[in-house]
Amino acid sequence: MDSLLNIERPPVYCPGCAHDKITHTLDNVFQNMGLTGEKIVMVSDIGCSGLFDTFFNTHALHGLHGRALTYAAGLKLARPDLNVVVTMGDGGQGIGGAHLLAACRRNLDLTLLVLNNFNFGMTGGQFSATTPPDAQVGSGFLNQLEHPLDICRVAHSAGAPYVTRCSGYRNDLANKIRQAIEFKGFSILDIWGICPGRYTKRNRLTPKAIEATLAQLPAMEGVMADNNRPEYGAQYRKVAARQKPVGEPLKIDAEFSPPRPGRQEVILLGSAGQRIITAGEILCLAGLTAGLQTTQKNEYNITVLRGPSISELILSPEEIHYTGIERPSAIAAIDQEGVDRRMAMFDHLDQDTLVVTCEGVEIPACKARIHRVDLKSLGIKKPDWALASLAVLANLGHILSLEMLAAALKIRFKGKILESSLDLIQKAGSNSS
Amino acid sequence: MSLTLLEGNEAIARGAVAAGCRFFAGYPITPATTILNTMLSLLPPLGGVCLQGEDEIASIGACLGASMAGLKVMTATSGPGISLYSEQISFAIGSEIPIVIVDVQRLGPSTGSATRAADGDINFLRWGNSGGLPVIVLAPVNVADCFTLTIQAFNLAEKFRCPVFVASNKEIAMTRESVDMDALQIPEIVNRAAPPGGTKFLPFQVRDDQGVPDFLPIGGKVLVRQTSSTHGVNGYITTDHNEIAGIINRLKTKIHSAVDEFSFYETYTVKNSETLIISYGVTSRAAKSVFNKLKNTDRPVSLLVLKTLWPMPETVIRRAARDFKQVMVVEMNLGQYIHEIERILPDKTIKFLAQMDGRLITPHAIKEKIFHG
Numbered sequence: 001m002d003s004l005l006n007i008e009r010p011p012v013y014c015p016g017c018a019h020d021k022i023t024h025t026l027d028n029v030f031q032n033m034g035l036t037g038e039k040i041v042m043v044s045d046i047g048c049s050g051l052f053d054t055f056f057n058t059h060a061l062h063g064l065h066g067r068a069l070t071y072a073a074g075l076k077l078a079r080p081d082l083n084v085v086v087t088m089g090d091g092g093q094g095i096g097g098a099h100l101l102a103a104c105r106r107n108l109d110l111t112l113l114v115l116n117n118f119n120f121g122m123t124g125g126q127f128s129a130t131t132p133p134d135a136q137v138g139s140g141f142l143n144q145l146e147h148p149l150d151i152c153r154v155a156h157s158a159g160a161p162y163v164t165r166c167s168g169y170r171n172d173l174a175n176k177i178r179q180a181i182e183f184k185g186f187s188i189l190d191i192w193g194i195c196p197g198r199y200t201k202r203n204r205l206t207p208k209a210i211e212a213t214l215a216q217l218p219a220m221e222g223v224m225a226d227n228n229r230p231e232y233g234a235q236y237r238k239v240a241a242r243q244k245p246v247g248e249p250l251k252i253d254a255e256f257s258p259p260r261p262g263r264q265e266v267i268l269l270g271s272a273g274q275r276i277i278t279a280g281e282i283l284c285l286a287g288l289t290a291g292l293q294t295t296q297k298n299e300y301n302i303t304v305l306r307g308p309s310i311s312e313l314i315l316s317p318e319e320i321h322y323t324g325i326e327r328p329s330a331i332a333a334i335d336q337e338g339v340d341r342r343m344a345m346f347d348h349l350d351q352d353t354l355v356v357t358c359e360g361v362e363i364p365a366c367k368a369r370i371h372r373v374d375l376k377s378l379g380i381k382k383p384d385w386a387l388a389s390l391a392v393l394a395n396l397g398h399i400l401s402l403e404m405l406a407a408a409l410k411i412r413f414k415g416k417i418l419e420s421s422l423d424l425i426q427k428a429g430s431n432s433s
Numbered sequence: 434m435s436l437t438l439l440e441g442n443e444a445i446a447r448g449a450v451a452a453g454c455r456f457f458a459g460y461p462i463t464p465a466t467t468i469l470n471t472m473l474s475l476l477p478p479l480g481g482v483c484l485q486g487e488d489e490i491a492s493i494g495a496c497l498g499a500s501m502a503g504l505k506v507m508t509a510t511s512g513p514g515i516s517l518y519s520e521q522i523s524f525a526i527g528s529e530i531p532i533v534i535v536d537v538q539r540l541g542p543s544t545g546s547a548t549r550a551a552d553g554d555i556n557f558l559r560w561g562n563s564g565g566l567p568v569i570v571l572a573p574v575n576v577a578d579c580f581t582l583t584i585q586a587f588n589l590a591e592k593f594r595c596p597v598f599v600a601s602n603k604e605i606a607m608t609r610e611s612v613d614m615d616a617l618q619i620p621e622i623v624n625r626a627a628p629p630g631g632t633k634f635l636p637f638q639v640r641d642d643q644g645v646p647d648f649l650p651i652g653g654k655v656l657v658r659q660t661s662s663t664h665g666v667n668g669y670i671t672t673d674h675n676e677i678a679g680i681i682n683r684l685k686t687k688i689h690s691a692v693d694e695f696s697f698y699e700t701y702t703v704k705n706s707e708t709l710i711i712s713y714g715v716t717s718r719a720a721k722s723v724f725n726k727l728k729n730t731d732r733p734v735s736l737l738v739l740k741t742l743w744p745m746p747e748t749v750i751r752r753a754a755r756d757f758k759q760v761m762v763v764e765m766n767l768g769q770y771i772h773e774i775e776r777i778l779p780d781k782t783i784k785f786l787a788q789m790d791g792r793l794i795t796p797h798a799i800k801e802k803i804f805h806g
Contacts, residue, residue: 070494240477
């Protein structure tokens with residue numbers, strides 16, 4: 001195979017830069033693997049490692065600092081057949097640390113070459129995530145105060161199934177890179193090298209010294225047996241193929257007439273766990289069965305299972321514009337928390353509003369008509385009071401009819417839940433007027 | 434007529450799929466999360482991909498990668514996520530990567546109120562990129578718009594190779610609403626243009642009569658280069674200031690010069706009305722209620738509802754406002770679009786109603802401002 005190096009743009013690293021050697025080694029790997037440029041995408045980001053993509057005649061995507069793995073994930077998921085080779089520096093491991101962890105955990109078939117030269121070369125040799133504390137760098141004393149990141153140990157503990165820590169000067173570097181590319185899953189090579197432009201201006205570092213330091217660290221080379229598992233993309237496609245297609249949203253035809261003409265505004269005032277939102281949806285569906293336009297606007301705290309839960313509903317024969325409640329036709333006071341949240345509203349009510357008030361709920365003095373119900377004595381439990389309140393309204397011929405409500409339940413529920421909810425509205429509707 | 438009950442977020446997801454979206458990546462955030470949920474139920478069975486990224490930056494990054502591989506892509510978030518998207522948005526603008534970005538706005542600043550609404554990001558969307566280049570922002574009013582404008586957003590992203598924002602709002606996104614799906618006006622689907630055969634492909638080369646480069650995907654037979662750095666037509670870094678000026682101007686012109694072809698709006702005009710209300714998003718629904726209430730009275734008002742916010746549809750606004758002495762802008766923030774309206778309508782009396790407390794602006798408040806403000 002031919003070299004994939006771009007002869008029009010020869011590498012322009014500082015003399016003696018480890019990146020230069022790795023560039024040529026990578027080219028040898030591509031040739032040995034018999035890969036042509038269109039089978040490869042080089043993904044890089046910022047820093048000297050970000051020059052890699054320009055030196056190769058391959059597909060290329062060069063992006064923002066530390067984010068190379070994010071683009072690579074999208075490319076590989078969209079084109080599983082491509083060899084996606086990512087180059088990043090040690091700087092990128094710091095700024096893009098979350099992406100490194102995610103790539104290790106996800107195990108998408110990407111090859112990450114970390115060109116680790118212990119500093120930010122391009123911006124003046126500042127300390128990076130891997131700078132030793134005793135190094136002299138462009139960040140004054142700051143690196144003395146931080147602990148350097150062991151990329152490989154982090155990758156291993158984050159679940160990377162293939163991790164190699166090596167010197168850029170190793171004779172078999174080409175083999176190591178090739179094995180990483182051929183590995184089906186996320187592979188990371190932490191390749192240590194020398195930055196003559198910045199780092200070795202103030203620090204003594206030689207290939208020998210790199211070898212010596214590496215020899216003192218626990219060896220990490222190749223497949224991490226404890227992390228080895230199926231590749232993410234292949235798994236994704238397998239699981240996705242088993243997912244059932246979702247149908248078109250349900251279209252509901254009008255089959256009933258609403259009990260009252262005009263726009264009807266309803267507020268359900270309850271608390272978390274009372275299925276307020278579901279009851280609101282059921283009221284909307286009931287409206288659709290009578291050919292009414294509907295809106296449902298909900299309010300609840302961002303925490304779940306606690307606090308007020310409120311649903312504001314509008315049913316109207318005309319198009320609904322403003323979705324807020326201006327003159328409620330009905331309020332269901334289902335729980336004190338909901339009532340307390342909307343206390344101020346009661347001041348403005350008049351005789352046109354019907355308030356269905358559940359046992360134990362105190363509502364402020366107001367001019368509305370009050371209809372008290374004791375659902376508990378009917379054997380209806382609190383989580384069902386919202387739905388039961390709709391049945392009460394239906395029984396009073398207010399807002400909706402029992403047949404609209406039953407039809408809505410048949411749209412929303414199936415099987416046992418449907419049966420029990422139909423029983424419930426029967427019970428609540430016939431015993432509560 | 435049959436009716437469907439949908440929330441705005443679900444309508445956006447379904448619109449995206451109808452437009453041909455096959456890649457979605459997002460990070461959960463109220464009030465945008467149900468877009469992620471819906472895409473996760475819709476895309477995998479279609480052979481598409483829905484990814485939950487490790488954060489917002491990763492989510493939009495994955496989208497950019499997938500878009501460069503040729504897929505139609507979308508991501509969705511709220512204000513805090515748009516902040517994190519910013520550097521990637523700039524990348525998509527400068528490197529002409531088609532993407533639809535949904536901002537389901539919530540009350541800011543910062544983490545603000547997750548379940549309270551505002552239209553506080555309108556200028557943020559326009560100006561939230563390094564470089565200040567123009568973007569396209571569409572603002573849905575209701576669930577029907579969520580579906581159709583999302584398709585338009587994809588069409589524009591494909592046609593102009595740029596990010597297109599759908600500026601939704603918690604009050605549309607998480608409000609369920611009846612919609613007649615059969616009555617929706619579905620736009621024809623647009624796909625990014627491939628180059629004509631027979632010529633050497635350069636990733637940012639523009640044909641003589643075009644303002645937008647042809648697209649070939651990464652991974653095809655022809656090698657494609659993409660870069661976030663200032664580049665020439667070949668996709669390599671350039672320092673030639675003439676080439677730079679040419680590309681930067683083209684990035685601006687391709688969007689600005691075309692706004693008349695994608696100025697989405699509605700007008701409701703009553704003869705002899707003195708005031709034109711200009712509004713957008715969920716707030717325009719309260720304005721529409723006011724319009725309806727007053728149209729048969731002796732003091733009617735007219736209404737312009739803008740659905741394209743950026744680039745500013747100046748032609749539409751000037752034409753709609755021509756016969757009015759007074760214009761009233763209503764928006765759910767401290768005053769953002771008002772300044773644009775003032776800029777292009779210097780000879781009008783301009784009233785303004787703003788509210789940013791998490792509640793909808795009421796029709797009553799709008800009426801009060803018109804007659805007693």
